[in-house]
Amino acid sequence: MDKKLLISALQEIVGDSNVLFSDMDLTLYGYDASLDKGMPDVVVLPGSSEDVASVVSLAHREEVPIIARGSGTNLSGGTIPTRGGIILHLSRMKRILEIDIPNRTVTVEPGVITLDLQNRLLEEGFTYIPDPASQKVSTLGGNVGENSGGPHCLKYGVTTNHVLGAEVVLHDGNVVWIGGKSQDCPGYDLMGLLVGSEGTLGVVTKMILRILRAPEAVKTLLAIYDTIEDAGNTVSAIIAEGIVPATLEMMDQLVMKAVEESVHAGYPLDAAAVLIIELDGLSDGMERQSQKILEICRANGARDIQTAKDDAERARLWAGRKGAFGAVSRLRPSYMVCDGTVPRTKLPEVLNKVLQVGKKYELPIGNVFHAGDGNLHPLILFDERDEQELAAARKASSEILKICVEAGGTISGEHGIGIEKLQEMSLIFSEADFEAMRKVKRAMDPRGVLNPGKVIPAA
Amino acid sequence: MQEFKDIVGKDFLQTERGTCYSYAVDGMIPRAVLFPGEVEEVSEIVKIACRDRLSVVPWGGGTRMTKGTAPSRLDLVICTERLNKVIDIDAGNLTVTVQAGVRLFDLQEAVAGEENRCYIPVDRGGTESDESVCSLRENRGCFVPLDVPAGNRATIGGIIAANDSGPRRLLYGLPRDVVLGVRYVAPNGEIIGMGGKTVKNVAGYDLCKLMIGSMGSLGILCEMTLRLLPLPERSGTWLCIFAGLQQTGTFADEIFARPLLPCAMEILNGEALNDLPVKWPERGEKRRFGVLAAFEGAEEAVGRMKAEMKSLADDAGALHKVYLDDDEHRSFWSRYRWAEADLSGDQNDAISVKLNYPVSCYRDVLEFVESAGMKNNAHLASYTHAGSGVTRIHLLVEDGSKDRFERILTWTRKLLMHVHGLGGNLVVEHAGRELKKTLPVWGAVRDDLKMMQWIKKAMDPEGIFSPGRFVGNI
Numbered sequence: 043m044d045k046k047l048l049i050s051a052l053q054e055i056v057g058d059s060n061v062l063f064s065d066m067d068l069t070l071y072g073y074d075a076s077l078d079k080g081m082p083d084v085v086v087l088p089g090s091s092e093d094v095a096s097v098v099s100l101a102h103r104e105e106v107p108i109i110a111r112g113s114g115t116n117l118s119g120g121t122i123p124t125r126g127g128i129i130l131h132l133s134r135m136k137r138i139l140e141i142d143i144p145n146r147t148v149t150v151e152p153g154v155i156t157l158d159l160q161n162r163l164l165e166e167g168f169t170y171i172p173d174p175a176s177q178k179v180s181t182l183g184g185n186v187g188e189n190s191g192g193p194h195c196l197k198y199g200v201t202t203n204h205v206l207g208a209e210v211v212l213h214d215g216n217v218v219w220i221g222g223k224s225q226d227c228p229g230y231d232l233m234g235l236l237v238g239s240e241g242t243l244g245v246v247t248k249m250i251l252r253i254l255r256a257p258e259a260v261k262t263l264l265a266i267y268d269t270i271e272d273a274g275n276t277v278s279a280i281i282a283e284g285i286v287p288a289t290l291e292m293m294d295q296l297v298m299k300a301v302e303e304s305v306h307a308g309y310p311l312d313a314a315a316v317l318i319i320e321l322d323g324l325s326d327g328m329e330r331q332s333q334k335i336l337e338i339c340r341a342n343g344a345r346d347i348q349t350a351k352d353d354a355e356r357a358r359l360w361a362g363r364k365g366a367f368g369a370v371s372r373l374r375p376s377y378m379v380c381d382g383t384v385p386r387t388k389l390p391e392v393l394n395k396v397l398q399v400g401k402k403y404e405l406p407i408g409n410v411f412h413a414g415d416g417n418l419h420p421l422i423l424f425d426e427r428d429e430q431e432l433a434a435a436r437k438a439s440s441e442i443l444k445i446c447v448e449a450g451g452t453i454s455g456e457h458g459i460g461i462e463k464l465q466e467m468s469l470i471f472s473e474a475d476f477e478a479m480r481k482v483k484r485a486m487d488p489r490g491v492l493n494p495g496k497v498i499p500a501a
Numbered sequence: 502m503q504e505f506k507d508i509v510g511k512d513f514l515q516t517e518r519g520t521c522y523s524y525a526v527d528g529m530i531p532r533a534v535l536f537p538g539e540v541e542e543v544s545e546i547v548k549i550a551c552r553d554r555l556s557v558v559p560w561g562g563g564t565r566m567t568k569g570t571a572p573s574r575l576d577l578v579i580c581t582e583r584l585n586k587v588i589d590i591d592a593g594n595l596t597v598t599v600q601a602g603v604r605l606f607d608l609q610e611a612v613a614g615e616e617n618r619c620y621i622p623v624d625r626g627g628t629e630s631d632e633s634v635c636s637l638r639e640n641r642g643c644f645v646p647l648d649v650p651a652g653n654r655a656t657i658g659g660i661i662a663a664n665d666s667g668p669r670r671l672l673y674g675l676p677r678d679v680v681l682g683v684r685y686v687a688p689n690g691e692i693i694g695m696g697g698k699t700v701k702n703v704a705g706y707d708l709c710k711l712m713i714g715s716m717g718s719l720g721i722l723c724e725m726t727l728r729l730l731p732l733p734e735r736s737g738t739w740l741c742i743f744a745g746l747q748q749t750g751t752f753a754d755e756i757f758a759r760p761l762l763p764c765a766m767e768i769l770n771g772e773a774l775n776d777l778p779v780k781w782p783e784r785g786e787k788r789r790f791g792v793l794a795a796f797e798g799a800e801e802a803v804g805r806m807k808a809e810m811k812s813l814a815d816d817a818g819a820l821h822k823v824y825l826d827d828d829e830h831r832s833f834w835s836r837y838r839w840a841e842a843d844l845s846g847d848q849n850d851a852i853s854v855k856l857n858y859p860v861s862c863y864r865d866v867l868e869f870v871e872s873a874g875m876k877n878n879a880h881l882a883s884y885t886h887a888g889s890g891v892t893r894i895h896l897l898v899e900d901g902s903k904d905r906f907e908r909i910l911t912w913t914r915k916l917l918m919h920v921h922g923l924g925g926n927l928v929v930e931h932a933g934r935e936l937k938k939t940l941p942v943w944g945a946v947r948d949d950l951k952m953m954q955w956i957k958k959a960m961d962p963e964g965i966f967s968p969g970r971f972v973g974n975i
Contacts (some may be wrong), residue, residue, distance in 0.1 A: 144861035189703045200701055202710070203678050212952070220949045223859040224890055224925040225675070226664075228943045229972040230719075230953045234677055234710025238703045258760035282593035284643070284731025324762060324806075327799030383699040385594040415701045416594075455701035463704075470704055474691040478960070479706045485959035486952070497705060 043104040045083055052086050052128070055096045060087040060134070071129045074114045074121045075176075076462050077378060077426060082109070082123035089134050091209060091217060091247040098245060099215025101128055101491050109493045110241040112153060112181030115174075116188050117379055118460030120240040124495050130245065132183050138162060139248065147206060147223050148251050152183020159251075168253045171198040174456070175364045186246055189238030191456030193289040193363065196414040197322075198254070200456065202237040209248035210236065213487040223250055235482070240458055241493040243486040259325035260288070261332055262350035264359060265317040265339040266310050270294050270397070270409070272343035273315035274390035277413040279338050280319075281386045285331065288322040290414025291363055297408040297421070298362075300369040307362025308355075313345065317413065318359055366410040367421070374406070374423035378435050382446030383455030386416040395445045396420050403438040405431070417455035418446065440466060459497045467499050476501070502533060505577075508545045509537050513583070524578040526558055526970075527571035528934045531578040534560075538583040540600075540684065540692060540723040547721065548690030550577060556965050559717040561659025562604060564651045567931040568663060569716055570942045573969030581658050584723060587611050589698075592643055595729040596681060596698050601658025601722045605647060606835075608657060612729055614642040643729040646673035650838050658722040664714030667839060668765035669795070671888045676713050679728050683709045685720035688961035698726055711956065717967040718975055719960050733797035736830045737807050738765075740779055741814040742791045742821040746871065749790040750864040752817035753887050756794065761806050766887040767793040767839070768867070773882035778836065781821040789820070792887075795830065839884035839893050850898045850905055852932040852940075854913060858925030860890040869919050870894060875912050878902075890925070910939055921945045943972040 043051075052061045062068075062085040073079045083106075088094045094110075101108040107127030114121050123129060136153035143166060150159060156177040160170055173192035174180055180190070186208070191200045198204075207221030221233040236243055267273040273292055280290065293301070293316050298309040309316060319335060321328055332349075339347055350356035362369075370377055384392050393409070396418065400407035411419040422438050424431040443453045447469045454463055467476070479498045483490075506514050513536035515521065524534045532555075537543045550557050555576035560566065562582075581602035589598040590612055597612055648667030649655050655665070661683075666675050673679075682696030695708040712720055743749045753766055769777070771787040783789075792814075796806040807824070814822055825833050858866055863885055870892070875881055878900035885892040896912070898905045917927040926944035929937065950973045957964075957975045969975075 142859075142861075145859040147859075189707070191701055195701065199674075199678055202707065203674070218948045218952065220952070222924055224857045224923075225860075226666075226855070226857040226891060227947070228926055228928050229947070229949065230715055230956060231664075231677060231710040231713055232949055232952055234707055234713070235956075238707055243706075255760060278593065281595060284595075286595070286730070324760065324798075324802045326805045327801035330801065331799065383701050385591060385596065385698045386700075387591065387593040412701070416699055417701050450698050452697055452699050452702045452704050454704045455699060456703055458703050459705065467704065470697075472694070474687075475693050475695065475705070478687060478691070478693045478695075478708060481959040482706055482708070482711075482956060485955040 043106060048104065048106065049084055051100055052084060052097065055100070056086055056088055056093050060089065061085070071131070072123065074119060075117045076119045076460065077376065078119040078122050078461060080123040081126065082129040083126045085129040085131055087131050087134050091211065094130065094211045094245055094247050095215045095217050097128065097130060098211050098213070102214050102489060105489055105491060107494050108491055110187070110245045112184030113179045115176040115180045116184060116460065117381070117457040118454070118462040120188065120458050120460035120493070120496055122461060124461060132181065135247065141166065142223070143168065145223050146253050148253055150182055150249055150251065152181060152186070152246055152249065154182045156180050156182055156185055163253055164256060167256050169256045170251055170253050171195065171204055172201045175367060182249060182251070183246055186237050186249060187239070187241050188458045189456065191412065191415070191417065193291050193412060196290055196412065197286050197288045202234060204252045205233055205237055205249060206252055207233060207250040208236065208246045210244040210246055212244050213489065213492055217247070221250065238458070240460065240497050242483060242497055243492065257322035259322065259328055260356070261321045261328055262356045262359060263319040263332065263335065264348045264350070265319060265344045266313045266346045267315045267343060268313065268345055269343070270315040270393055271390055273317055274393045274413070276317060276339050276342040276344065278387050278389050279342055280335060281414060283334070283338060285335065287319050287335070287414065289318065289320040291318040292316070292409065292411055292413035293363065293366065294409040296406060297366050297370060297410040300373050300408070301362040301366055304369040304372060305362045305365045307358050309362060318363055363410070370408050370421050370423065374425060376424055376426040378422045378424070378439050379457070380418065380420045380422070380439050380442045381454045381457035382443050382451055383415065383417040384446050384449045384451030386414070388449040388451070389413060389416055392418065392445055392449050396442055399438050399441050399445070403434045405434060405438055412455070415455060416451065444469060461496060464499045504549050505533065505535060505546060508542050509535055513538065524560060524580070526566055526575055527937065529572055529575040531558070531575050534578045534580055536580050536583050540584070540686070543579060543686045543721055543723055544690050544692050546577070546579060547686050547688065550965055551689050551963060554963055554965060556968050558967050558970070559658070559662065559721045561602065561656035561662070562651070562654040564655045565659055565663040565665065569970040570974060571934070571937065571969065572967060573974070579721060581656060588724065591698065592729065594698060595643065596726055597645065597729055598698070598724060598726045599657050600724050601656060603657050605645070605649060605652035605655050605657060605660060609644055609652070612643045612645060613732065642732040644732055645727050646679055646730050647676065648673065652835065657725055661713055661725060662715065662717055662722055668767040668793070668886050669834070670886065671766060672762060672764035672797070673730070677710055680709050680713055680725055681728055682726035683712050683722055684724040685712055685722045687720050688963065688966045693720065696726065700728065716971050718957060718971040719966065735800045735803040736795070736797040736827055737803055738793055738795040738825040738830045738833060739807070739810050739814060740781070740791060740793055740823040740825065741819040742774070742781060742789050743817065743819055744789065746790050746864065746867055748818045749792055752792055752814055752819070755813045755817065756810060757888060759809070761809060762796070762798070763794055763806065764797045765793060765795040768863070768885040768887050769793065770883040772880055773884055776882060779823055779833070781823050783821065795834065850933070851896065852909055852913065852936065853893065853895045853930045854916065855928045855930050856892045856894070856916060856920045856925060858890050858920045858923045860888055862923045863887050863890065863892065865923065866892055866920060870916070873912060873915050875908070893930070906936060906939070909936060913940055917941055917944055946973060
């Protein structure tokens with residue numbers, strides 16, 4: 043379809059002011075939080091499910107790629123328009139439609155900011171668990187598309203464990219409800235399939251999310267280490283002991299330094315690594331469990347252990363952790379973040395190998411990650427204007443993912459595949475596995491218009 | 502048949518009528534029953550089935566084979582009982598990888614380690630003795646957080662394929678929260694692997710979720726990696742008997758309004774109560790309601806829940822209270838039956854249904870069930886997983902009346918319409934063959950059926966896997 047005709051057809055659906063196509067707008071929608079870039083033909087800001095249905099229907103009819111996105115905080119190129127087409131930015135659909143405390147659900151539109159919902163629920167004494175570090179700006183629709191994780195997913199599971207149902211616009215523009223407020227809907231777990239499918243199987247326009255009562259008690263500890271290996275050993279030991287804290291996060295010296303310069307969280311600058319350990323639940327027995335954790339930390343060489351005395355101190359520790367990616371970008375112009383995940387027992391061994399990769403390519407690597415999940419986030423720092431460094435960073439990243447897979451892990455725990463990790467997919471999947479996934483894709487999107495070229499390598 | 506014999510060996514291919522009869526699915530008798538010992542053998546069998554368009558139904562422990570509509574055709578039953586290896590227990594990582602034919606209690610025993618504090622009853626041989634031991638010593642014993650009614654026979658593959666769950670899903674979640682990875686044989690015979698040993702994994706589509714609850718219509722589950730949890734330090738259950746539903750609901754809602762974390766809140770009607778292997782005065786009184794409030798965890802937390810629930814029960818007017826401590830709790834729950842998994846498949850005056858609905862509607866649903874008839878000359882036991890929005894009802898009409906089919910059908914439709922109005926649905930989990938033909942086995946059809954049909958068609962284009970057994974006759 044001619045670009046001008048496409049634009050005027052879209053303007054007819056959503057109104058002139060909700061269709062963007064200036065060079066600047068298109069450039070702004072050409073990237074996400076990964077390194078790649080593209081350029082869409084047009085950006086559309088729908089205001090309702092009907093708008094989305096009409097736009098998708100048009101895209102289907104004209105066979106134009108359509109890429110649904112939220113705030114674009116995703117880290118794997120999943121929202122980059124590699125083949126032009128329509129960007130469907132869902133930010134205007136940001137209503138919390140219902141908070142249903144008796145049924146422990148909320149119904150929201152996809153453009154609601156994750157933290158906005160969480161803050162709103164706290165007023166009721168409830169919480170929506172998945173808390174990606176980008177929660178201040180990320181949208182719930184984006185979280186569902188990417189199956190986002192976050193520090194509190196260790197105990198409670200990731201996004202897929204907290205989504206009960208959704209209104210979905212299918213490839214042909216038809217609108218269907220899957221799942222619902224009731225659990226155990228008969229039939230295939232379509233919701234489970236859709237979560238994490240990165241907008242390649244349908245566009246979610248409403249979501250029913252599970253909420254939980256905010257825990258009665260929370261205790262936050264900071265354990266300080268002189269070597270990163272000791273910190274890694276502690277994580278493995280805590281899990282092996284059968285303790286599953288609410289969170290178990292690790293940060294190394296490089297990251298702490300960057301964080302201190304920007305957030306002043308109060309991390310010790312001379313330490314090699316810290317662990318943020320948080321317990322939650324009933325207050326009864328929490329003291330004894332935290333004593334047990336202290337013992338394990340000490341037995342594994344912790345230099346010092348601090349306890350957050352009040353909410354303010356706890357908030358400061360977390361501000362540092364959540365601002366880590368942003369803070370690190372002060373050190374070098376660019377960073378590439380890996381998302382490899384390994385069985386928790388392999389953590390010390392894999393961390394050590396990651397450090398060696400940094401040495402081999404002479405690139406600084408910072409570590410800030412969900413240690414309790416075995417979900418690493420090595421941040422490779424470089425300058426993308428330096429082509430040699432860029433090439434080295436890509437190689438280092440790929441090598442780290444290989445290390446994770448060799449340790450019995452996977453190439454992405456929560457950031458998704460997008461386009462960035464398409465090549466590494468064959469480290470864990472066979473051609474038969476790909477073909478099984480392609481069958482699903484073809485069934486749900488026979489013309490291949492929904493975010494084409496993502497997640498599954500081309501046949 | 503010779504080809505199949507070459508794959509599995511002559512001892513593991515049964516074509517004799519007697520054997521085939523005992524593997525009939527809703528009265529349909531397979532031409533052969535195969536017992537493959539390796540995943541590769543399953544793959545080879547399915548390749549031939551695919552080539553010759555033979556229909557295949559997988560079979561685990563056989564405890565859920567009455568679920569689903571009758572197959573439209575049946576050539577082969579593939580029984581997973583020889584795929585019974587526990588491949589990897591990684592207690593340090595809190596995961597276990599097993600083959601599909603491993604029985605739940607065998608797996609619980611294996612992951613409990615040296616420690617005897619586990620969910621395995623000792624009645625596997627049929628004896629009622631209980632040798633499980635409780636101790637507070639430090640241990641690394643784990644359990645698989647799956648909860649089904651016949652764990653001595655149910656296999657892991659079957660539990661996952663049927664998406665089975667029980668009262669303790671309230672705290673521990675559903676199979677979809679427990680399964681981290683699967684290896685299955687697809688309808689073209691290919692072996693497909695998804696997920697793995699990590700608790701987080703977003704590489705590719707989450708086909709694990711599609712396999713869970715797919716009732717053998719998309720693939721034959723061969724291996725699974727499951728999440729483990731550390732065995733709880735202490736546990737306990739209050740059985741509280743109330744005069745009626747209102748007091749029962751008050752008690753349950755008071756607990757839900759507090760930060761307490763029970764692992765099960767099971768509400769039973771009078772007839773279900775009378776089937777319990779627990780004694781209290783006045784047992785046998787049909788009009789009562791009861792709650793099984795169970796909790797597991799740290800010693801201090803269990804102590805507090807025990808005390809708070811006791812006083813809440815008194816406040817709500819409990820007529821009787823029985824407390825089951827650690828050992829009794831474990832023994833009780835491992836034997837607890839909330840569905841008649843052992844009913845013979847041909848009994849035509851019995852039916853088991855599962856209702857699902859938004860979690861707050863349980864009182865409304867129970868009131869409706871009480872008033873929906875079927876109280877006279879019938880045994881109607883209801884088991885409600887309160888807090889999870891699930892009620893299971895077992896109905897037995899014993900009066901031999903001619904119109905009993907018709908009455909069961911009317912009753913089932915009434916229930917379906919009611920829960921559907923609440924945003925829920927109904928699934929018939931067990932019914933006799935004749936009765937089933939007329940029942941809405943998978944409840945009300947929803948808009949998303951077409952997506953399911955697209956997926957089925959793409960993944961099983963020849964329609965050879967469990968044809969006709971799933972939602973919408975997929």
